[in-house]
Amino acid sequence: MNAVNLAGARTLFYKEILRFWKVSVQTVAAPVLTAMLYLLIFGHVLEDRVQVFAGIGYTSFLVPGLVMMSVLQNAYANSSSSLIQSKVTGNLVFLLVAPLSHWAWFAAYVGASVVRGLAVGLGVFAVTVWFAPAHFVEPWWIIVFSVLGAGMLGTLGLIAGLWAEKFDQTAAFQNFLIMPMTFLSGVFYSVHSLPAFWQGLSHLNPFFYMIDGFRRGFFGASDVSPWLSLAVVGTSFVVVSAVALRLLATGYKIRT
Amino acid sequence: MPAVVFEEVAKTYPGARGEVRALDGVSFAIDEGEFFGLLGPNGAGKTTLISILAGLARATRGRVNVMGHDVVADYAAARRSLGIVPQELVFDPFFSVRECLRIQSGYFGIYRNDAWIDELLAGLGLADKAGTNMRQLSGGMKRRVLVAQALVHKPPVIVLDEPTAGVDVELRQTLWGFIAGLNKQGHTVLLTTHYLEEAEALCGRIAMLKQGRVVALDRTANLLAGTASTMLRFKTDDALPALAAHARVTGRVAQVTAHDAAEVETILGQLRRAGVRIEDLEIGRADLEDVFLEIMQKESA
Numbered sequence: 354m355n356a357v358n359l360a361g362a363r364t365l366f367y368k369e370i371l372r373f374w375k376v377s378v379q380t381v382a383a384p385v386l387t388a389m390l391y392l393l394i395f396g397h398v399l400e401d402r403v404q405v406f407a408g409i410g411y412t413s414f415l416v417p418g419l420v421m422m423s424v425l426q427n428a429y430a431n432s433s434s435s436l437i438q439s440k441v442t443g444n445l446v447f448l449l450v451a452p453l454s455h456w457a458w459f460a461a462y463v464g465a466s467v468v469r470g471l472a473v474g475l476g477v478f479a480v481t482v483w484f485a486p487a488h489f490v491e492p493w494w495i496i497v498f499s500v501l502g503a504g505m506l507g508t509l510g511l512i513a514g515l516w517a518e519k520f521d522q523t524a525a526f527q528n529f530l531i532m533p534m535t536f537l538s539g540v541f542y543s544v545h546s547l548p549a550f551w552q553g554l555s556h557l558n559p560f561f562y563m564i565d566g567f568r569r570g571f572f573g574a575s576d577v578s579p580w581l582s583l584a585v586v587g588t589s590f591v592v593v594s595a596v597a598l599r600l601l602a603t604g605y606k607i608r609t
Numbered sequence: 610m611p612a613v614v615f616e617e618v619a620k621t622y623p624g625a626r627g628e629v630r631a632l633d634g635v636s637f638a639i640d641e642g643e644f645f646g647l648l649g650p651n652g653a654g655k656t657t658l659i660s661i662l663a664g665l666a667r668a669t670r671g672r673v674n675v676m677g678h679d680v681v682a683d684y685a686a687a688r689r690s691l692g693i694v695p696q697e698l699v700f701d702p703f704f705s706v707r708e709c710l711r712i713q714s715g716y717f718g719i720y721r722n723d724a725w726i727d728e729l730l731a732g733l734g735l736a737d738k739a740g741t742n743m744r745q746l747s748g749g750m751k752r753r754v755l756v757a758q759a760l761v762h763k764p765p766v767i768v769l770d771e772p773t774a775g776v777d778v779e780l781r782q783t784l785w786g787f788i789a790g791l792n793k794q795g796h797t798v799l800l801t802t803h804y805l806e807e808a809e810a811l812c813g814r815i816a817m818l819k820q821g822r823v824v825a826l827d828r829t830a831n832l833l834a835g836t837a838s839t840m841l842r843f844k845t846d847d848a849l850p851a852l853a854a855h856a857r858v859t860g861r862v863a864q865v866t867a868h869d870a871a872e873v874e875t876i877l878g879q880l881r882r883a884g885v886r887i888e889d890l891e892i893g894r895a896d897l898e899d900v901f902l903e904i905m906q907k908e909s910a
Contacts, residue, residue, distance in 0.1 A: 358685060358718050359718075360715060360718040361715065361717065363715070364712060364715025365715075367712075367715070368712045371704075371708075375703050376703075439701075442699060442700075442701075442702070443697050443699035444699045444700060446665065446699060447699075447701070447716070449663075449664065449665050450663050450664065450688055450691070450693050451688060451713075451716035451717060452684065452685035452686070452689050452717060604667070608664065608666060608667060609622075609660070609665070609666040609667070
């Protein structure tokens with residue numbers, strides 16, 4: 354019987370981190386700049402016109418949404434782009450011949466995606482916090498939802514990377530699924546400001562609960578109970594993880 | 610204990626026009642310490658067989674084990690026993706040569722491996738490239754790194770899938786010197802190649818595959834002895850008579866195999882009677898290429 358190859362899993366995790374860190378201008382600095390531009394423009398235009406929670410300016414409200422959006426998009430981008438690159442260039446073979454279990458693949462790819470997501474999120478927070486007063490009313494929710502959200506998107510990226518055969522397919526997944534779901538989840542607004550129909554629809558979007566729960570940590574106020582958000586996000590994470598583990602165990606599209 | 614055992618291995622792919630049968634019941638074993646050659650024309654199933662051995666593909670039927678470990682049920686132990694040099698020139702563009710080797714070593718659970726990595730770099734002529742990014746290496750250098758990556762965990766069984774395709778003479782010599790050294794130390798080597806003279810020079814035993822089946826399996830010396838052992842080579846501008854239907858013709862040069870001296874006489878007699886004018890006649894020993902062609906022709910007849 355084989356001992357669990359923890360060292361192997363750790364190496365893959367480390368390699369995945371090294372991979373994005375070596376191109377950190379593109380993988381960390383660029384998304385931080387993008388988020389700052391959103392803040393400057395939307396904050397400038399809407400600061401005096403929109404108030405979501407009593408006593409909290411629009412720019413303050415926007416910061417956590419932008420942080421979480423960056424966390425989610427970059428966690429997705431990390432695992433999906435790493436896998437599709439390895440598949441297209443053929444160097445995935447180095448992993449395929451190694452004695453790594455599907456758990457090791459999962460932990461390493463998703464773990465590194467969480468690190469990338471949180472690194473970008475911290476970067477976005479560090480540059481945007483100067484534009485509006487910061488609040489940390491229930492900080493544990495910040496940690497719980499950022500880690501769970503990044504894990505969920507890292508897992509979705511892993512699934513997309515396994516499924517895709519070309520770069521444009523992971524990009525399509527990002528542009529037609531991940532982006533709309535994050536934008537429509539209440540990054541830029543509270544869903545309470547929406548008409549009833551769209552409000553109802555938003556409640557079917559798991560991304561809404563990630564951002565709502567995350568923002569709860571900053572302001573102590575949220576559209577729904579953070580416990581409901583935790584249940585929804587936690588359940589979604591378990592479901593997508595089970596799918597990803599199954600695909601890895603059967604060698605879906607990576608072992609013929 | 611055999612190092613590698615293939616047992617009734619079959620592989621079918623769904624193709625555009627029905628099922629494609631890549632392997633059709635392949636069985637043979639490779640003993641520990643052997644230098645074994647796997648030959649066959651393109652599409653014979655060599656790479657498919659190696660992919661199944663390495664866990665890159667799954668057999669439709671049959672079993673494969675490496676050093677006693679089943680490649681499916683006990684994949685981790687099987688893969689630890691195996692070092693694969695892939696056919697394609699693949700590399701990870703993010704890392705330097707040393708980083709690639711350290712990472713590959715780590716996948717196998719080996720952290721402090723720099724002494725062996727240095728030995729590999731020196732043995733493969735890569736010592737001055739350790740800090741170079743993979744993207745900056747020439748094709749030949751990348752090929753050497755692939756060999757080093759396959760050996761980084763000191764596998765008892767080394768598999769080289771056409772390692773010298775498109776490789777210059779210098780690298781071929783470095784590579785074969787290095788691999789032969791490992792074989793002397795007891796490593797089992799499985800080689801697929803298109804260069805038959807390499808297989809003849811290096812492999813103690815050879816299996817030939819054709820259309821997914823083993824069509825010959827013997828010691829290299831027996832294969833050379835058991836088939837037409839004499840080769841007539843000459844130049845001519847004339848059409849050859851029927852006797853030489855199985856002659857290999859390359860431009861003006863024709864090669865005809867014969868089993869003994871009497872057959873040589875018969876062939877020459879027939880050529881004379883047919884009025885074929887021949888120049889530069891040579892009579893030599895048949896090489897593995899002739900054996901290979903003869904076996905492949907027999908199989909298609």
